Amino acid sequence: MITENQYFDGNVKSLGYETIEGKSTVGVINPGEYEFGTANKEIMHVVEGELIVLLKGETDWQIIKAGSSFEVPSSSSFKVKADVQTAYLCQYR
Template structure:
């Protein structure tokens, strides 16, 4: 089953699916700044574009380019901002 997700007035959209390893989403983030909450550990892969992330427990924003990833623990929140449309794969583990 493929699910459709839409957040922040349509500025973040994704398609969700489940593999043998768990749930994942593939999506696009429009330029802007957003705060996401997590229920599970998330592994976020930037596929195309780039973003800046403020991760839990950090005071410094990290620049994440295409081909890079970062992890966010369960039951936390993180902030991202981008100036270009950015494609991502998020794995929920």
């Protein structure tokens, strides 16, 4: 089954699906700054564009360019800034 997700007044949208390895979403983030919470470990892959990321407990923002990824532990949160529309793949593990 494919699920549709929408966050932050439609500025972040994704389609969810499930494989043998677990749940994943593919989506697009509009320019802006957002904070997400995690229930499970998340592996975020930037497909196109770039994200500026601040992980919980960190003080320095990281630039994650297309082709790169970052991980967020379960029961955590992270902030992202996008200057351009950015496509991503998020794997929940």
